[in-house]
Amino acid sequence: MMQSDGLNVARLLLTVVRWSDETGWEGFRASIEHGLETGIGGFILFGGGAEQVRALTDELHRRSRHPLLIASDLERGAGQQFRGATPLPPAAAIGWLNDEAIAERAGELTAREARALGVNWVYAPVADVDLEPENPIIGVRAFGAEPDAVGRQVAAWVRGCARGGALSCAKHFPGHGRTVGDSHVEKPTVRASRELLEQDLAPFRAAVQAGADSLMTAHVAYPALDPEGRPATLSPSILRTLLRDEMQFRGLVVTDAIIMEGLTEGGSEAEASVQALAAGCDVLLYPQDADAVIREVRAAMEDGRLPRERVEDALRRTAEAAERVAGAIPDATVGRDEDRRWALDIAVRSLRVCRGTPAIPAGRVKLEEVEDDLGGPWPPYPRVAFPAALQAAGIELAEDGAPLIAVYSDIRAWKGRPGISAAARARVAELLAAHPDATVVLFSHPRLAGELPDARHLLACWGGEGIMQEAAVAWLTGTAEGMVGLGGGLDR
Structure with a gap:
């Protein structure tokens, strides 16, 4: 049902599963079942205890007909989301210590515990630079305010994450640190010059050089990078010309959550998803209506808005990433x-x-x-x-x-x-x-x-x-x- 000329476009989506202390995972059971049936690429998990998370991911990995990407926001360690795992200080606290060995161990510990719980894609590190004190969303999530120092911390974290066995994800490309708006509720615009934006890009360049597996896009406009004012998630200038051609990034590109107003601006998340794929994104994160997104992607392929080659490219990257982290990590533990x-x-x-x-x-x-x-x-x-x-x-x-x-x-x-x-x-x-x-x-x-x-x-x-x-x-x-x-x- 969800195929398009032999392409399972559902695999480009990751849907959400949230734990409830009252109902466990059951509030998302229908979504889980439908996702497995349609062959989505994976899930993003929020909450739960270590044993509950491990039981869920074991089930998901066992029942899926292809290797899954199981992701979670773990900027502050696996304990940020999962009871029983180790919580870490905010990135700003780690960055202030100015010790790359600490950042590297933080990345390794986060990845090791994530894999022990069946989570294989860590949405961290934050590569934004804390350049704007009035920023309402980044703050202590960033390693600091000095671009090169942040880049060293980001690179160390990426190296540690690789050693721990999970996929890393530097975010939010090309930089959310200058915004005075929150992309959850609006599309912020950063009006800095291209020369000045090199400060924002420095940690992402460091992440790419360190071997980051993926980058997450910002729902933020940068007129110096895209004069048409499109948010980075929808911008070929930013994702193709800058990221792929200039920076030579070959890994996976994932959107920030597509339910955010900074992307949809009151419009359809399905149409925004098509534009994101066309611009160069590979994975669509957190759709509210996955079926509507899949239908729109298929329709866009049929009417020419979305080239088949672009979808094939995204599917290839998604499959390769999932295969790299398939399987269990033996004897892995959490909360030591x-x-x-x-x-x-x-x-x-x-x-x-x-x-x-x-x-x-x-x-x-x-x-x-x-x-x-x-x-x-x-x-x-x-x-x-x-x-x-x-x-x-x-x-x-x-x-x-x-x-x-x-x-x-x-x-x-x-x-x-x-x-x-x-x-x-x-x-x-x-x-x-x-x-x-x-x-x-x-x-x-x-x-x-x-x-x-x-x-x-x-x-x-x-x-x-x-x-x-x-x-x-x-x-x-x-x-x-x-x-x-x-x-x-x-x-x-």
Whole structure:
């Protein structure tokens, strides 16, 4: 049913499967069955415990009539998505340490644990450069703000991922670091010159030279690269002329999620998918209506909008990539104590003293949590690790204790802003007016310390993930042993 002149165009699609603590994988069972029946190229997974993920991927690999690509967003290690796997600090924390060996081990660990769970395509590393402080979507996801240094970190991560046995994916080509808009909800435009955009391209060049298996496109327009204003995902100038011809990239090109408004702009994801394939993309990620996309691709091949040779080329690359990572990794494990201890040590070493001498108050402590991450489609990281780690370190938490202020303000796509909200800033100012010497622990990028001018003692922790909550307590108390695992190993 889904063939077109002998070509199974369904294999160019990866559809989504999300875990639910209430229903497990069953909410996506119909989609799984239909995907296997039509012969799609694979799935992108979100959530679940290690055993549930392994059971699902075993089933998918066993039942598929061809090798599957099973992907996941694992920028912060396999623990970002899967309970029981090892969580890692944000890329910015790793990048600040400026040690390529750390980035390489992070890539290797992420890939090894992913393969142990049956995931063979890791959507990382982020190769964007943190060039715009007002960027509402990149921030700590990038290794840093200096292009060449980011390139070295990206290349090291790619090498580690290859050693761990999974496919790497540098994203978001040709660079999302200058945007002040979020491509989930709009099509941002970067109006930098071609000369200036070489800074953005530097880490992608490094990724290609290091052997990156794939690149993910940005739903962002770059008039200096494509005067017609098309987003990179739909731009032959960017994907063919720049990426294939100039940069000589021969790997797989995958779209960012095709449900995003930066691509569809209120139009049809099926038509956008045809344009993406025609421009040079090989894999279509996260369609809402896979059948509609497949029908439109077949129709476009028949009426000439999409050359058969372009589809054959995409199918060849997709099949070759899947075959390279087919099969199980024997005796692979996740969540080893030694890996968790290493990750926590890296997290602790990355913390930044932005002001004063941060410390836990003597005696009983009242934990004052200022929450700036509520709202949006997904809940914030669980806030259990910080109080649990304090108590594990022997700190007594009590309502009549001296205040320790925790501010949670991660960059989250739905916010449309990178900074701390006015309400959260006001609450911190109120607490500090009553307790001027209280320590503030900021779970966000260190540059946001400037938004809390009243804090005399401030420790910045890059993000609110469980591992960073553990790291904050380990730093403040000097008791890293015993902190490992209090965050539960799941960041979302």
